[in-house]
Amino acid sequence: MSTGLRYKSKLATPEDKQDIDKQYVGFATLPNQVHRKSVKKGFDFTLMVAGESGLGKSTLVHSLFLTDLYKDRKLLSAEERINQTVEILKHTVDIEEKGVKLKLTIVDTPGFGDAVNNSECWKPITDYVDQQFEQYFRDESGLNRKNIQDNRVHCCLYFISPFGHGLRPVDVGFMKALHEKVNIVPLIAKADCLVPSEIRKLKDRIREEIDKFGIHVYQFPECDSDEDEDFKQQDRELKWRIRRTATL
Numbered sequence: 001m002s003t004g005l006r007y008k009s010k011l012a013t014p015e016d017k018q019d020i021d022k023q024y025v026g027f028a029t030l031p032n033q034v035h036r037k038s039v040k041k042g043f044d045f046t047l048m049v050a051g052e053s054g055l056g057k058s059t060l061v062h063s064l065f066l067t068d069l070y071k072d073r074k075l076l077s078a079e080e081r082i083n084q085t086v087e088i089l090k091h092t093v094d095i096e097e098k099g100v101k102l103k104l105t106i107v108d109t110p111g112f113g114d115a116v117n118n119s120e121c122w123k124p125i126t127d128y129v130d131q132q133f134e135q136y137f138r139d140e141s142g143l144n145r146k147n148i149q150d151n152r153v154h155c156c157l158y159f160i161s162p163f164g165h166g167l168r169p170v171d172v173g174f175m176k177a178l179h180e181k182v183n184i185v186p187l188i189a190k191a192d193c194l195v196p197s198e199i200r201k202l203k204d205r206i207r208e209e210i211d212k213f214g215i216h217v218y219q220f221p222e223c224d225s226d227e228d229e230d231f232k233q234q235d236r237e238l239k240w241r242i243r244r245t246a247t248l
C-alpha cells in the first residue's frame, strides 16, 4: 500500500525518518494516513445567508468570521454605508486553524420581500444553488477530477423577521423551494429587539409552523451511543445552548 510519503527535507535524520514511518506505515496507521491526506488537501465549506431585506444578513457575515471579507471596500460615511445587497455576492477566504486549512465561501444574497408581488422572488437564489450542483456534476464527469472545487452550498442561514407572528408566506415559499437542496438553519434576526420570553414564544410558533408545512430544516445529529461520556456531555450542552438562542 502506498502511504504517499514524501520526506520534506534532505536533512531529515534517520531517527526522523523512523518516526514518520511509525506514524504512517502499515494498516494500523490508516486513520493517520486519512487524517494527513485530508488536512493537507484542506476542506471546502460554503455558507449562504438568505432572508427578507434589511434583517442583518450582510452585517452577520461581516461580524461572524472576524475576517475582513470585504477588503476592497472603501470606508464610506454612515449614510452611504447602509447598502442594500442587490446581487448574489460570493466571497472566499482561506482560513487556517491548527494547521487545518478551510476554504470558506460566503454567499450573501439580496434580501427579498420588498416587492408588491413576492411570488418566486427567491428564484435567483434557487437558480444559484442549482447552478453549483450542475457545475460540480460537470467537474465530476470531466477528465480532471483531482482538483475539483466544491462550491455547492452546504448550509443556508435563513433569517426570519422578529417583528412578525411566525413565518410569513415568503418564508414558507423560500424554505420549501430549498429544503431538499441545502441544509437550512432558520434563525430569528435582530433577536436583540425581543425579550427572552418573546423569543421563546416566537420560536415555538415558528417550530409549529415548520412542522405544519412539512419543511425540513437541519437537525443536529444525534450522538453515537459509543461516544465517551465527556463528548456526550459537550453535545448535550451545545444543543441546550442552541435551544436558548435565536437559532431554531
Ligand SMILES: Nc1nc2c(ncn2[C@@H]2O[C@H](COP(=O)(O)OP(=O)(O)OP(=O)(O)O)[C@@H](O)[C@H]2O)c(=O)[nH]1
Binding pocket: 051, 052, 053, 054, 055, 056, 057, 058, 059, 060, 082, 083, 084, 085, 086, 109, 110, 111, 112, 189, 190, 191, 192, 193
Ligand atoms: N438591532 C439590530 N440591528 C441590526 C442587526 N444586524 C444588522 N442590523 C442593522 O440592520 C440594518 C440592515 O442590515 P444589513 O446587514 O444591510 O441587512 P441585509 O439583510 O444584508 O439587507 P439586504 O442586503 O437589503 O438584504 C443595518 O442598519 C444594520 O445596522 C442586529 O442583530 N440587531
Ligand SMILES: [Mg+2]
Binding pocket: 057, 058, 059, 083, 084, 085, 108, 109, 110, 111
Ligand atoms: Mg445585504
